[in-house]
Amino acid sequence: MNRPWRLGLTGSIGxxxxxxxxxFREEGVPVWDADASVHELYAKxxxxxxxxxxxxxxxxIDGEVRRERLRDAIAADPALLDRIEAAVHPLVAADRLGFLAGHQDEPVVVLDIPLxxxxxxxxxxxxxxxxxAPAEVQRARVLARPGMDIASFERILARQLPxxxxxxxxTYVIDTSRGVEAARADVAALLDRIRKEHRHA
Incomplete structure (x- = not known):
């Protein structure tokens, strides 16, 4: 049975x-976003x-998960993270399966999964x-975000694969430090290649 070619999109913070x-969305490719899925699961x-x-x-609070309070709870009890992930990951996986089931006829889908x-x-x-992107570019981008500091950045990096x-x-790498237009061209070229190579996935 034909199914979409699944391209996993990942990368460290920043x-x-x-x-x-x-x-990819601009190119008309359906994108499933793991972070957005978690946000929906945590909402009221x-x-x-x-x-x-x-x-x-x-x-x-008020029937929804407040992520900043959850971060505080995990900071106080690091073992809590494993228990939370054990509870949440199956729900995220089910959401991903629902997305894939709804896009069976697409040639390519992107699964945006930070971790x-x-x-x-x-x-x-x-x-x-x-x-x-080079480490100095990554650092500058992250530290420019509201509420981000060096300690938080380093904590996040410690959980991520180098x-x-x-x-x-x-399989593929895009260097985003060259600007959005260069990345846009890279995305278009990559999609062209995938569509040609995997017409009958």
């Missing part, structure tokens, strides 16, 4: 993943609210695109 996902009425309330009651390698999701995609290792495991 590498330009969200911008690159937007470029979301499927993960009850589970989080059981694990970290202080993180749930694709770290979370063991590499087996759900056919090929992997890693977005990358960029060099991600690039080594990638």
């Amino acid at each position: 590498m330009g993943k969200s911008t690159t996902a937007g470029l 009425g979301g499927g993960a609210v009850a589970a989080i309330a059981g694990l970290a009651p202080d993180a749930v 694709l390698f770290e979370g063991g999701s590499a087996d759900v995609v056919d090929e992997i695109l890693v977005v990358s 960029d060099a290792e991600k690039r080594a495991r990638a």
Whole structure:
């Protein structure tokens, strides 16, 4: 049975993943966003609210998960993270399956998964695109974000596979430090190649 070619999109914080996902959407490619899925699960009425309330009651206010409070709870009890992931990951996986079921006739779909390698999701995609940039560019981008400081940045990096290792495991790499237009051209060329090589996936 024909199915879409699944391109996994990943990259460390500040590498330009969200911008690159937007470029695929501009090309008409359906994109599933793991972060957006988690946001929906944490919102009022979301499927993960009850589970989080059981694990970290202080993180749930007015029927929704407050991520900053959840981060505080995890900082106080690092072992909590594993329990949260065990509860939330199956819900995220079910959302991803629903997305794939709804796009069976597409030639290509993109699965935007920030922790694709770290979370063991590499087996759900056919090929992997890693977005990358020099370390000084990454650092400047992240520290320009509201509420971000060096300690928070370093905490996030410590949980992520080093960029060099991600690039080594990638099928394709796009260097986003060359600007949006260069990335747009890279995305178009990559899609052209995938569509030609995998017409009957």
